[in-house]
Amino acid sequence: MAKTLYDKLWDAHLVHQSDDGSALIYIDRHIVHEVTSPQAFDGLRMAGRKPWRVDSILATPDHNVPTTRKERAHGVSGIQDPVSLIQVKTLDDNCDEFGILEFKINDERQGIVHVVGPETGACLPGMTVVCGDSHTATNGALGSLAHGIGTSEVEHVMATQCLVAKKMKNMLIKVDGKLGLGVTPKDVVLAIIAKIGTAGGTGYAMEFGGQVFREMSMEGRMTVCNMAIEAGARAGMVAVDQTTIDYVKGRTFAPKGDLWEKAVAEWKNFVSDDGAHFDSVVEINGADIKPQVSWGTSPEMVVSVEDKVPDPASEIDPVKRNDMIRALQYMGLEANQPITSIHVDRVFIGSCTNSRIEDIRAAAEVVRGRQKAGSVKEAIVVPGSGAVKAQAEAEGLDKIFIAAGLEWREPGCSMCLAMNADKLGAGEHCASTSNRNFEGRQGYGGRTHLVSPAMAAAAAIAGHFVDVRTFN
Amino acid sequence: MKSFTVIQGIAAPMDRANVDTDMIIPKQFLKSIKRTGFGKNLFDELRYLDEGKPDQSCEGRPINTGFPLNFPRYKDASILLARENFGCGSSREHAPWALDDYGFRSVIAPSFADIFFNNCFKNGLLPIILSEEIVDRLFKEMYATEGYQLTVDLAAQTVTTPSGDSFGFEIDAFRKHCLLNGLDDIGLTLEHADKIRAYETRRRAEAPWLFDVVK
Structure with a gap:
């Protein structure tokens, strides 16, 4: 049967399907930041649990960090706001305690979680990616199933490597035609939200397809997938193509050598089949979109x-x-x-x-x-x-x-x-x-x-x- | 997690669509590393007339007397009546934590944002979806009757008004089971540990690039 990209990602990560419709989905990559993780780490400690797979987790502080050079010069201890300081320090302590790789405040690899994930190759096509942050769908640009979770789920994923989930419905946002000069991926996604509303995608995994996305750069696709949640959809995604493969190649955590070839062969399957069924299809003419x-x-x-x-x-x-x-x-x-x-x-x-x-x-x-x-x-x-x-x-x-x-x-x-x-x-x-x-x-x-x-x-x-x- | 069986309580209004989690609990309070104590800052920018600061006592802050939750008639409310797409925006679980800490046990709306909806169940807070028509009727009755109370029966999946009218609602069997019994899903998931390990072993062989790289 013809499957959508989301169907394939779901099937590839299904660990257990219950009769009542709930399922266990395996999580390949878990990105962690300082705001939504402290209570999860506390929960692990209280229950005497350890992360199921430490190498699946990557952490970096981003929400609270100051951005002036002056305040950043002294690292964590230079953070003036005492409450922010405690939160960033708590992330450092938790990552140290549990042996989690963290790009700390002044590490040259530090950054916003959803920028760091793709650019380091920590997030790859075909993966399931979660983070205690609603903009995790950014990673869906790679052809992955990526979405935000709450803190209880952060703890759940750390403890079990799985998420209790229910399959969402499939939505296709198809934007064909050519974008005008000066019209950017941000304008495209805002125009989509204007059309379907902030609850238009609720309950759906949203795939972005059509000429506009095929011709869009990976970074542009990330901008679009990032805002899927602003259209109500937890997950936004774009099918894998040569643009995806070229983007991933050579990144720090991306596979190399023989493994690269093997991975690419698997990733090329992460596209919606011709004739796959979408529960909802929205079509927009790219040429009509203005800033x-x-x-x-x-x-x-x-x-x-x-x-x-x-x-x-x-x-x-x-x-x-x-x-x-x-x-x-x-x-x-x-x-x-x-x-x-x-x-x-x-x-x-x-x-x-x-x-x-x-x-x-x-x-x-x-x-x-x-x-x-x-x-x-x-x-x-x-x-x-x-x-x-x-x-x-x-x-x-x-x-x-x-x-x-x-x-x-x-x-x-x-x-x-x-x-x-x-x-x-x-x-x-x-x-x-x-x-x-x-x-x-x-x-x-x-x-x-x-x-x-x-x-x-x-x-x-x-x-x-x-x-x-x-x-x- | 605390269990949820039957609650009867005062209903209070949050009468606008697209209430986002920034509105439910503004970002400055997210700096806390605890799960508790968010109730006093629930809807902070609407409840008070000044800017709230973390770790500040709210006693003596200027109150927005025009905001319904500050009306004496809605004091001790435990059911929040809301409009469509309640809880949109950020995934912060601090939103259900704040509602729970304030004293709400259930939120009734025509629709909820996905992540918020999911987060509620992890905290013994029951989000109930009723049709726009029914929610509208409940709003009208609540406004017309001081001390308006609703009864939510999870086992029966009903919301009952003071006049005895009952409305059924849908809920996932798994979520219902967890809420009724106050079960923590980590323990339940770990009952499937063998399946998780088997999946992992297979994937390690098929897709080794997914393992042991980020460390």
Whole structure:
């Protein structure tokens, strides 16, 4: 029978199927960070358990780490926030105690979990990958089954190497056609969320297929899969092709020699068969997608840069209408005001969505030889990992940002969720390349607008949103 | 895990769609390395008028008197009535921990986000899906009647209103069994340890690149 990519990944990891529909799925790779793991390690200790397979786990601190060079200079002990310090220190202690490989705060391999996994080859095609973080689906770009889990499940996977799961339904998001110039993977995924809503993918494993994804780079696919959760789907994925194989080759933890050939032969099977059944199919024409800017407090509240802020008066559903009114109030926006009239106070380029080298290059391209608008208080560029940072510096991109008046930081999650010192002030608007525009997410009272790296960079220069396609 | 059998309690409203886990428990409180103590910061940005800080006492903080959970009539609520896609966003289990620590035992909504839904069951918190129409009716009745109580019977899979109307809900047999008996799934999974080992042995032979590399 023809199978989807998800069906194949599921079948390949099925350890036990119960009559009641629940199953045990084997987990190949478990990525751990400081925020969602301490209680899991405590649970292991209390029950006198040890990790089932230590070599399946890779850890790195990312959510709490400071990003200024000054604060990073002294490693863990240099973290000023005492509560953050305890959390990062606790991860170090737990990894040391249980013998888990950890890229510690100033290790050159440290970075955001979802950037580090693929770039080191710790996450590979055909794997099951979990992490106590909802953006784990990023790894699905490799043709793997990757999704976020809660802390109890972090403990469960450590103790048993398995997850109790129930098979999800299959959804195909098919985007064909050619993307216009200046339209990026971030715009594609925001347009998908605009179309299906933040709950559109609930209960589904979401495969991204069609010409647009076949022609997309691996890093672009990661940006798209990263935000599957913002469309409600725990797992997003793209079938393995030559782009996948080329990306993985030579990475630190990727197989080498004869094993490489053997692995590639297995990985090439991780595609949906012709005629495989999807429970839901959504089709979008790639040529219709324009640069996107979110205006509200949910990722589905997003329109193109050419549009105006929507008017709640035109919404029939009363619950939705109230949400829109509340969102406009929180965001300090008027219905029908042009998106390009929204001024930005801060700019954040980074996060597990958009902090890879291609993102950094795209932003640098826009700001090259220009100056940040005086009205923009701060614009920070936070590379996703030590490796991204080193690559960007080797290309001289850091100098381009600094010359344009932007700040070049140390790797971490930073202002995406503002657990460290990087945050918005109340009422401030931010052009952000992150993934969530929830109330307070980037700082108490902060107002987030989700955009691509190029659009964020252009906003930093103009001081308000502009269409990067016509920005001179 | 504590077991869940029958609860009867005051229902309180969270009357908006897409309530995200950042709203349920803001990020600054995620710095705790414990599982408990999150209740006082549940819906922190809505309950209080100032910015909450970790490790801070909430006594004396300015209260948002317009937020329903602060209304005297919803004091001691143990059932939360909510709208569609409740618990979307981050996978933080601190969200069910905060709801539980505050005193909620069940959340009723037309739909939930997957990860949050899953996390609830690990903590003795029962998420119940009822149709939009029924949830809407419960909201209306709750608003109209001070002291409005619902009864949730897990074994019977029913939610019963004060007037005696009963609505059935669906739940996975495995999850129901675990909740009713307060079972921890690690112990249950380890009953299949032989199967896990057998799977591992086979995969080690077929795909050795998956093993002993990251260390």
